[in-house]
Amino acid sequence: MKKIRTIDAVGQILCHDLTKIVKDIEKGVKFKKGHIIQQEDIDVLLDMGKENLYVWKHKEGMLHENDAAFILRDICMGNGTVASDVKEGKIDIYSDIDGLLRINVDTLNQINMQDELMIATRHNNYPVKKGDLLAGTRVIPLVINQEKLDVAVKIANGDKLLEVLPYKDYKVGIVTTGSEVYNKRIEDTFTPVIIEKLKQYNLEVEHHEIVNDDKEMIVNAIKKLKNNGATMIICTGGMSVDPDDVTPSAIKESGATIISYGAPVLPGAMFLLGYFEDDLPIMGLPGCVMYSKSTVFDLVLPRIVAGVKLSKQDLAKLGHGGLCLRCPICAFPHCEFGKGV
Template sequence: MKLIDTRDAVGQVLCHDITQIIPGVSKGPVFRKGHIVQPEDIPVLLRCGKEHLYVWEKDESMLHENEAAEILRDLCRNDHMTASEPKEGKIELSADCDGLFLADAQRIRAVNALGRMMIATRSSGFAVKKGDKLCGTRIIPLVIEKTAMEEARKAAGPEPLLQLRPFRARRFGVVTTGSEVQKGLIQDAFTPVLEQKLAEYGCTMAAHATPGDDSDAITAAIRQMADAGVELILCTGGMSVDPDDRTPLAIRQSGASIVGYGAPVLPGAMFMLGYLEDGRPVCGLPGCVMYAKRTIFDLVLPRLLADVPVTADWLAGLGVGGLCLNCPECHFPNCSFGKGL
């Protein structure tokens, strides 16, 4: 690539797009990379403010911005992702399906720290829809040394930097605790909320039980659902520290291996999660899940439906960003809730 006076560019091949900006009207390329400059193009180029142009001069040690962006694309792309064509040296990846988007922050940081190149992604750990944009890649200069891109490959490592884990619709069961519901003194307002929330992921309720407050009865309801093949069991109510709140004990008695009781998230501090012997999740949902717009359950549910293990360490890491600000108009997930360091 070499720099020449625009007036001397007739017959030369552009090695980058030429962008024209008309304020309030348009912004876009007036000439594309690879265009052979014609005499009538010179006045247009000068009106775009291009007194000089970079034209292609082959150098085997260098890569053009589009070629470098393709390398960054390949470092990022995994299954269920579609790449755009290079445009002004940038390539974007989009989701091929609904799923949980995950980005390896440490390795992406290592690539970006090399300088002169960038990978920018959406927030990791949140649900995406088919067609959603996942990331963009490009180098900063117009050309870059091949050796620099080899350094990027080393920093990224052998595995793709991004994952899109498709959701798998589940048959779920709800164990509604509380003697007041069992006796019909109040209407169960919790279950309809869960049905609506899980329907967004294509899940259907396969079982419902109202065992009251007895821990053995709650445990029996959990085990009955498990024996019937229910894939996700949700226990509602009885999750605080009141003497008659027995749900945590019942979940432990079910044989579930407990990941954690309590999470650094508000709303949702009294959340509980365990896994049965075969890996099926059992959740204890505090009352806030019924009435609050977004809670701990909205952060955990996508992982459960994408078969991504929820660990005690991951739950502990939710503290920074784990405070919902209860905005008058909820914009989740386009907000700070659930987005840690």
């Protein structure tokens, strides 16, 4: 830093906070470090008794915190994101749409391993609304070596750290399985639960088939939905390992490739996910989805709706953080359930 006369300081950058004190009226920081001196600031500074100031002396290869913040911003901002103005070397990133937040976690960790840089984010695969805060960035010192930002840019390698995937407009079909519902002995209370969850993503059920616990009926119902234009199929009932629960085998015989029958999530261990050759997703939902507030379905659905094709490994990763604590008052998704990856 260097010492300079206040009257010559317009355009210079303060190296430290300046406090203004007026008895019984004002006491606090008037100008913060990093502030760029404006013409209108000069009289205020002189009234504060500041005849001289300590300002940043530019050196080749060094960046002011605000200039460095713009570089971190550009590393972060992918599709579906917007940024705040810079303030004291800090920039916040927000969602510009409703969608699924995707984070390159490996790149994030590598950048945060670099001294004097930081990027803090929400959890990966988090469903967000337009205007939601996604991340905050800043550099730690007032000035930073350009080389450290160059390293961060090299780590990112042209990829964006954050993006928000928009939700797709699926045509949902439901196959409800169970003799008790098929024979109208009880009311179907499962489908209304699914309908409410789909509404969160502006989806509606366009096709609905109710069938008996009969493999051939289930297979035919699935094929009928597919032929009628369904682009997502959800099956309920008959998902346990009891001998008369034939929904999993029926899904397989309908032509779907089973990604996994079973998931390391509680509630939701008996969840099934498969895909047809045209990438049409089909899910078999265990009974817990009907009566538990938050289940594996709540973790998987936003990814499916965002067009993410899930693998066996993706489902396996749900085990870390996949234990719902069944809190008396459910706060999901603002809790640890499903936040392991």
